[in-house]
Amino acid sequence: xxxxxxxxxxxxxxxxxxxxxxxxxxxxxxxxxxxxxxxxxxxxxxxxxxxxxxxxxxxxxxxxxxxxxxxxxxxxxxxxxxxxxxxxxxxxxxxxxxxxxxxxxxxxxxxxxxxxxxxxxxxxxxxxxxxxxxxxxxxxxxxxxxxxxxxxxxxxxxxxxxxxxxxx
Amino acid sequence: xxxxxxxxxxxxxxxxxxxxxxxxxxxxxxxxxxxxxxxxxxxxxxxxxxxxxxxxxxxxxxxxxxxxxxxxxxxxxxxxxxxxxxxxxxxxxxxxxxxxxxxxxxxxxxxxxxxxxxxxxxxxxxxxxxxxxxxxxxxxxxxxxxxxxxxxxxxxxxxxxxxxxxxxxxxxxxxxxxxxxxxxxxxxxxxxxxxxxxxxxxxxxxxxxxxxxxxxxxxxxxxxxxxxxxxxxxxxxxxxxxxxxxxxxx
Numbered sequence: 001x002x003x004x005x006x007x008x009x010x011x012x013x014x015x016x017x018x019x020x021x022x023x024x025x026x027x028x029x030x031x032x033x034x035x036x037x038x039x040x041x042x043x044x045x046x047x048x049x050x051x052x053x054x055x056x057x058x059x060x061x062x063x064x065x066x067x068x069x070x071x072x073x074x075x076x077x078x079x080x081x082x083x084x085x086x087x088x089x090x091x092x093x094x095x096x097x098x099x100x101x102x103x104x105x106x107x108x109x110x111x112x113x114x115x116x117x118x119x120x121x122x123x124x125x126x127x128x129x130x131x132x133x134x135x136x137x138x139x140x141x142x143x144x145x146x147x148x149x150x151x152x153x154x155x156x157x158x159x160x161x162x163x164x165x166x167x168x
Numbered sequence: 169x170x171x172x173x174x175x176x177x178x179x180x181x182x183x184x185x186x187x188x189x190x191x192x193x194x195x196x197x198x199x200x201x202x203x204x205x206x207x208x209x210x211x212x213x214x215x216x217x218x219x220x221x222x223x224x225x226x227x228x229x230x231x232x233x234x235x236x237x238x239x240x241x242x243x244x245x246x247x248x249x250x251x252x253x254x255x256x257x258x259x260x261x262x263x264x265x266x267x268x269x270x271x272x273x274x275x276x277x278x279x280x281x282x283x284x285x286x287x288x289x290x291x292x293x294x295x296x297x298x299x300x301x302x303x304x305x306x307x308x309x310x311x312x313x314x315x316x317x318x319x320x321x322x323x324x325x326x327x328x329x330x331x332x333x334x335x336x337x338x339x340x341x342x343x344x345x346x347x348x349x350x351x352x353x354x355x356x357x358x359x360x361x362x363x364x365x366x367x368x369x370x371x372x373x374x375x376x377x378x379x380x381x382x383x384x385x386x387x388x389x390x391x392x393x394x395x396x397x398x399x400x401x402x403x404x405x406x407x408x409x410x411x412x413x414x415x416x417x418x
Contacts, residue, residue, distance in 0.1 A: 005237040013227045030232050038243070041240055041241060041244060042244055101222055102222040117219075120184070120215075121220050125186060145176055145177065148180065148212050151219075152212065
């Protein structure tokens with residue numbers, strides 16, 4: 001195994017975890033990781049920037065996720081147009097009372113999940129995250145703040161559905 | 169240097185160890201004197217800890233051999249070859265029929281008259297004449313449905329023809345005027361073949377009602393679902409063909 005492959009192999013479990021947190025489905029997560037690795041390997045020599053390899057791979061994977069997501073939304077809209085119903089997207093306003101942090105985490109937006117995973121779990125710096133998202137560091141901080149508050153509220157079960165709240 | 173009292177961003181930066189040592193101490197002192205802010209910070213820290221703990225399991229997934237860098241490299245090489253192979257498929261499709269090349273073209277244009285002509289053509293090329301090698305074989309490489317799902321997300325499931333004695337054995341990707349297509353070949357112990365063919369409905373989104381037609385010695389059952397068009401092709405006048413014709417939904 002050469003040096004590049006060795007570095008990649010160490011990061012693959014992290015990429016799979018990140019992809020899983022985005023897609024919430026193990027087989028599409030692995031497809032995403034595969035697409036990411038294909039892209040990374042085919043652009044290795046000319047595009048690989050200096051710095052943290054993990055951050056670069058996260059950014060490729062995240063971008064591919066967004067592209068696929070956009071495509072599937074377009075596809076869902078097209079289906080809806082032709083068949084009169086949407087098949088792909090589960091409702092964003094699903095009201096499930098979150099009991100645990102993980103459940104709460106799953107209800108955040110994809111970007112919020114990515115942010116929390118990069119910062120809280122993987123320990124990337126704000127600057128690295130800013131580069132991945134291509135926004136200023138200040139923006140990263142305010143989005144992170146919103147993500148943390150949302151996570152907090154969801155784990156406490158404070159969701160906009162008073163009828164379902166347990167009253168003491 | 170941050171200003172006092174720290175704003176919310178500073179508190180996040182404190183949690184994430186993104187402050188300088190002197191700023192970190194400032195925030196710490198502030199927190200010891202402000203129990204409410206300290207409680208908020210503590211709650212965020214706990215959320216982060218719980219997140220780390222609950223996501224740590226996801227690092228322990230069994231390895232997926234498909235993701236090994238060496239396997240990815242191999243696949244990249246194969247893909248560039250497949251690119252050439254797809255170009256060859258188009259050429260074949262035009263030249264096989266000789267004069268019928270134009271006829272086939274007209275048939276695609278008038279696709280109301282002859283739906284899923286490409287599925288029949290693919291059956292002849294692959295299942296009957298064996299002109300194109302399989303991209304995927306069951307057994308060596310694993311599960312046929314998983315292979316198909318890689319290319320056609322959310323398409324109808326492969327029909328189960330086990331009761332009729334047919335099992336999926338190989339798959340092949342093709343390019344057509346309507347977009348990428350895949351054909352899965354089923355075989356029974358006597359070597360008879362049935363194909364399952366799937367592709368997008370094309371730029372005009374030509375969706376099909378459930379239907380059936382014969383073309384020479386072949387029979388095609390076709391339908392649309394989940395955004396794709398499908399066909400099942402088999403030699404006609406066989407028990408399996410009759411069974412397919414009687415199937416309302418696949």
